[in-house]
Amino acid sequence: MTDTSRPRPAVTARGLHRRYGPSGRDGFEAVRGLDLDVAPGELFALLGTNGAGKTSTLEVLEGLAAPSGGEVRVLGLDPLRERAALRPRIGIMLQEGGFPGELTLAETGRCWAGLTTGARAVDEALDLVGLLPRRTVRVKQLSGGERRRLDLAMALLGRPEVLFLDEPSTGLDPEARASVWRLIRELRAAGTTVVLTTHYLEEAEELADRLAIMHHGRVVTGGTVAEVLAAHPARISFELPERTGPHAALDLPVLPGAVPELDGRRVLLRTPDLQGTLTELLGWAARHRVELARLDARSASLEEAFLAVAASADPAAAPVAPSQIGRAA
Numbered sequence: 001m002t003d004t005s006r007p008r009p010a011v012t013a014r015g016l017h018r019r020y021g022p023s024g025r026d027g028f029e030a031v032r033g034l035d036l037d038v039a040p041g042e043l044f045a046l047l048g049t050n051g052a053g054k055t056s057t058l059e060v061l062e063g064l065a066a067p068s069g070g071e072v073r074v075l076g077l078d079p080l081r082e083r084a085a086l087r088p089r090i091g092i093m094l095q096e097g098g099f100p101g102e103l104t105l106a107e108t109g110r111c112w113a114g115l116t117t118g119a120r121a122v123d124e125a126l127d128l129v130g131l132l133p134r135r136t137v138r139v140k141q142l143s144g145g146e147r148r149r150l151d152l153a154m155a156l157l158g159r160p161e162v163l164f165l166d167e168p169s170t171g172l173d174p175e176a177r178a179s180v181w182r183l184i185r186e187l188r189a190a191g192t193t194v195v196l197t198t199h200y201l202e203e204a205e206e207l208a209d210r211l212a213i214m215h216h217g218r219v220v221t222g223g224t225v226a227e228v229l230a231a232h233p234a235r236i237s238f239e240l241p242e243r244t245g246p247h248a249a250l251d252l253p254v255l256p257g258a259v260p261e262l263d264g265r266r267v268l269l270r271t272p273d274l275q276g277t278l279t280e281l282l283g284w285a286a287r288h289r290v291e292l293a294r295l296d297a298r299s300a301s302l303e304e305a306f307l308a309v310a311a312s313a314d315p316a317a318a319p320v321a322p323s324q325i326g327r328a329a
């Protein structure tokens with residue numbers, strides 16, 4: 001029976017493979033059986049180690065390359081075979097835009113608008129990314145960060161329903177990055193589906209409804225930020241007092257589920273239940289009048305989840321099913 005309560009995903013991949021070169025030992029399989037679903041209006045971040053296969057995946061979703069196996073659909077269409085129908089409905093920001101250096105921004109916009117169905121005014125697109133005052137400057141005179149913003153402006157010219165952004169904020173200073181994040185949030189709020197790759201974990205944490213972390217061509221973990229972090233223990237660290245006077249016979253309490261590591265007086269507890277463990281620890285400290293010096297308690301960070309993925313030798317063993325990384329069809 002078909003589940004009609006869920007909207008059809010805006011982007012899907014099933015068993016996606018992408019190989020460079022010939023089959024066998026002389027070729028290289030950059031994407032190895034990737035499944036994902038991105039719901040309409042969702043912001044999905046693809047993270048991963050260098051060379052994990054993010055750009056290789058994105059290029060197939062964008063219709064710029066053929067998969068060597070599996071299936072992808074964007075807005076229900078095959079991005080390669082139904083490119084003519086799909087292209088006007090998507091925006092693409094490549095890792096490098098490659099616009100001719102001699103053209104001004106306004107000229108670049110006009111050229112690009114000529115190839116875009118239902119393009120918005122060029123000045124409006126430049127204004128969205130804060131480049132309107134630079135409209136008469138030549139592309140070759142732009143800084144790296146300004147070029148990224150021009151790439152984004154051109155991706156937005158056609159008011160896309162689905163926007164693919166390959167490392168949109170690489171090279172941007174903190175202020176420009178914040179304004180790009182603001183713009184991406186506004187686009188999402190207006191209903192645009194966004195798929196982006198990034199090396200900035202903070203960017204994924206700030207923007208993404210869901211994310212996937214790739215390693216060696218596979219999705220190793222994915223879901224909402226909270227779901228990804230749930231697999232990693234929180235940490236509580238503190239320093240015990242000297243074992244003298246009233247504390248001579250002091251022993252740490254048994255804290256269910258928590259694993260303590262001791263280094264002299266310094267204690268590190270890893271726990272899946274931060275609030276529960278902290279409550280018990282503070283209760284014990286109050287009862288025994290123990291001061292926990294340099295007390296620090298924190299949930300796992302996306303960085304820890306990422307580093308755990310990067311350290312995994314064989315992510316091949318259990319590729320994540322689409323239902324685990326989100327709203328599978």
Ligand SMILES: Nc1ncnc2c1ncn2[C@@H]1O[C@H](COP(=O)(O)OP(=O)(O)OP(=O)(O)O)[C@@H](O)[C@H]1O
Nearest residue numbers: 020021028030048049050051052053054055056057
């Ligand atoms: N044209 C190509 N021919 C052969 N191998 C390629 C080609 N393009 C990419 N690769 C290889 O495929 C793998 C995945 O590359 P891809 O650019 O998709 O990774 P990525 O996750 O986007 O990396 P990064 O984070 O470094 O940008 C890498 O090992 C890369 O060297």
